[in-house]
Amino acid sequence: MEGVACASFTSSASKSLSFSSLSQSSIITLRQNYHNNTLKSKSPRKLVIRASSGSSSGSVVTLLDYGAGNVRSVRNAIRYLGYEIEDVRTPKDILNADRLIFPGVGAFASAMDVLTKTGMAEALCTYIENDRPFLGICLGLQLLFDSSEENGPVNGLGLIPGVVGRFNSLNGFRVPHIGWNALQIAKDSEILDDIGDRHVYFVHSYRAMPSNDNKEWVSSTCNYSDDFIASIRRGNVHAVQFHPEKSGDVGLSVLRRFLNPKSQGSKKPTQGKASKLAKRVIACLDVRTNDKGDLVVTKGDQYDVREQTKENEVRNLGKPVELAGQYYKDGADEVSFLNITGFRDFPLGDLPMLQVLRHTSENVFVPLTVGGGIRDFTDANGRYYSSLEVASEYFRSGADKISIGSDAVYAAEEYIKTKVKTGKSSLEQISKVYGNQAVVVSVDPRRVYVQGPNDVQFKTIRVPKPGPNGEEYAWYQCTVNGGREGRSIGAYELAKVVEELGAGEILLNCIDCDGQGKGFDIDLIKLISDAVSIPVIASSGAGAVEHFSEVFMKTNASAALAAGIFHRKEVPIQSVKAHLLKEGIEVRI
Ligand code: 1PR
Numbered sequence: 001m002e003g004v005a006c007a008s009f010t011s012s013a014s015k016s017l018s019f020s021s022l023s024q025s026s027i028i029t030l031r032q033n034y035h036n037n038t039l040k041s042k043s044p045r046k047l048v049i050r051a052s053s054g055s056s057s058g059s060v061v062t063l064l065d066y067g068a069g070n071v072r073s074v075r076n077a078i079r080y081l082g083y084e085i086e087d088v089r090t091p092k093d094i095l096n097a098d099r100l101i102f103p104g105v106g107a108f109a110s111a112m113d114v115l116t117k118t119g120m121a122e123a124l125c126t127y128i129e130n131d132r133p134f135l136g137i138c139l140g141l142q143l144l145f146d147s148s149e150e151n152g153p154v155n156g157l158g159l160i161p162g163v164v165g166r167f168n169s170l171n172g173f174r175v176p177h178i179g180w181n182a183l184q185i186a187k188d189s190e191i192l193d194d195i196g197d198r199h200v201y202f203v204h205s206y207r208a209m210p211s212n213d214n215k216e217w218v219s220s221t222c223n224y225s226d227d228f229i230a231s232i233r234r235g236n237v238h239a240v241q242f243h244p245e246k247s248g249d250v251g252l253s254v255l256r257r258f259l260n261p262k263s264q265g266s267k268k269p270t271q272g273k274a275s276k277l278a279k280r281v282i283a284c285l286d287v288r289t290n291d292k293g294d295l296v297v298t299k300g301d302q303y304d305v306r307e308q309t310k311e312n313e314v315r316n317l318g319k320p321v322e323l324a325g326q327y328y329k330d331g332a333d334e335v336s337f338l339n340i341t342g343f344r345d346f347p348l349g350d351l352p353m354l355q356v357l358r359h360t361s362e363n364v365f366v367p368l369t370v371g372g373g374i375r376d377f378t379d380a381n382g383r384y385y386s387s388l389e390v391a392s393e394y395f396r397s398g399a400d401k402i403s404i405g406s407d408a409v410y411a412a413e414e415y416i417k418t419k420v421k422t423g424k425s426s427l428e429q430i431s432k433v434y435g436n437q438a439v440v441v442s443v444d445p446r447r448v449y450v451q452g453p454n455d456v457q458f459k460t461i462r463v464p465k466p467g468p469n470g471e472e473y474a475w476y477q478c479t480v481n482g483g484r485e486g487r488s489i490g491a492y493e494l495a496k497v498v499e500e501l502g503a504g505e506i507l508l509n510c511i512d513c514d515g516q517g518k519g520f521d522i523d524l525i526k527l528i529s530d531a532v533s534i535p536v537i538a539s540s541g542a543g544a545v546e547h548f549s550e551v552f553m554k555t556n557a558s559a560a561l562a563a564g565i566f567h568r569k570e571v572p573i574q575s576v577k578a579h580l581l582k583e584g585i586e587v588r589i
Helices: 002-012 023-040 072-080 089-093 108-117 119-128 248-259 320-330 351-361 387-396 408-418 426-434 491-501 522-533 545-555 574-581
Strands: 060-063 084-087 100-104 134-138 145-148 160-164 177-181 200-204 207-208 219-226 226-234 235-241 282-290 295-298 334-339 368-371 403-404 439-441 445-450 473-480 487-489 505-508 536-539 559-562
Touching: 060 072, 060 145, 072 084, 072 248, 072 351, 084 160, 084 445, 089 119, 089 200, 100 177, 108 119, 119 408, 160 559, 177 219, 200 248, 200 282, 207 226, 219 408, 282 351, 282 536, 282 574, 295 351, 320 334, 320 351, 320 574, 334 351, 351 368, 351 387, 368 439, 387 426, 403 408, 408 426, 408 439, 408 473, 408 491, 439 491, 473 491, 473 522, 487 491, 491 505, 491 522, 505 522, 522 536, 545 559, 545 574
Parallel strands: 060 084, 060 100, 100 134, 134 235, 145 160, 282 334, 282 559, 334 368, 368 403, 403 439, 439 505, 505 536, 536 559
Antiparallel strands: 160 207, 177 200, 219 226, 226 235, 282 295, 445 473, 473 487
């Protein structure tokens, strides 16, 4: 029945549909897959289509946003390139699109559910079968396959043979796969022509694998634990597993080539070099309102952000949007904003912070993380806001990831006490809706010296230099409220628990090293990055380029973050990267 419905659309459509690059046998194969895939549906839908010439002009792009998450970055990138966006509201809008972008977000099963219930699944199949210009991004690539193991097996659109499976973390590869990787170009794909051996940004836990059955589709692969499909192309149909909207200039060129293929000269694609996941260099902006009421970038010494003067003012190192834009141009792989007074001020009342995100995301095309104040909150009028609502507002305003500090500590303490996952903590709720990869836990530990490992119930390390009273061991005590309150949980215990509760990444600060410029706390970073299988961002203490190579050589950190040296312009980001390259450490250039 489904096949008949699609066929009748094809013959009756008034819009001329091009079958330029799909042979008749390919179309039959595609239909067969979709047919098999939907046979289980209880009441086969018959799509009534009135194809029109559509309202799209050359500068209009149709965007399929089914409301499951944040596609603001994609919107920003399309607008930045000078195009207007028309949103899909009905299946007909898909069929009438001149150029369709499908940035899949959220989980595979819920996306398929929405697409099927709204009739969009069938419209998408028809659109793609008819070789209309299509660009799927991330989940927008995965949904084209037969099925996914994510909370499944769950049927996909069945247009491309293959099963989407989870990365295997057993070989020491951290899952999610977050960061910058280069591609192995398998065939001419036009939209990838400018990439060469430059890195693009990935963030995902599931991937499709190349096989004999789908080799006609695969236009590039990427290696992470094994070779997975980084992009597909068949005729006018493209999809990429990476995020072009978050891949800096090179990502914008992918979008530009899709949006306006004719304006771009065709190049012979250059083969990428073998690539591991590049180590990331992250610029962090601690943001707060100063005593005059202006939102400023500040920076502490061991978390004290006030000048040591009579006035005792909040240190002001610049304006958040300007600095973030500058770091993007300088080559930062990510930018993080930490709203450092978020623990006491309600972030949704802090409209300037949301404005900062909105403005930054219009011009910064690498991932943006925001943290501070993500927790449940009841305002002065008795209105209750869940942490999920707070996070959603951050996402809507342009964040790609949110970071949770104090609230993650409380959730971990509770879990250790009860051994029950309630599903109610901010960490669990946000990662369930937005995916683990969108949730960072920011840890603010302080080193506490002890005489022996049995002095505390927490994991200790033997310290290279004895403590003030000759102590040979130390543990790392977690704190909340910007380091003001020490808690009865170690960073090691916290890291393991938050991974279980759904964190996708750990931002590992260190109060002792913060702002000191003497290097990262290698012992701490080694302890935590060896304890978990999610990526760890080393933070606090960078003072020279050598500190970055040291942390990457001596620990399993996936990224290194710095603040003071960048704000004070002591060390440019490019010098850090040049140094890392010289030391043989792969970075994005
Ligand atoms: O607890 O969920 O509201 O989150 C609050 C967030 O604000 C946490 O991520 C916490 O780390 C951060 N925060 C709170 N108070 C401060 C402070 O400095 N007074 N900043 C603070 C944490 C540490 C790093 C810093 C690095 C690198 N700042 O973000 O950027 O240490 O600095 P460096 O390179 O200059 O050494 P919640």
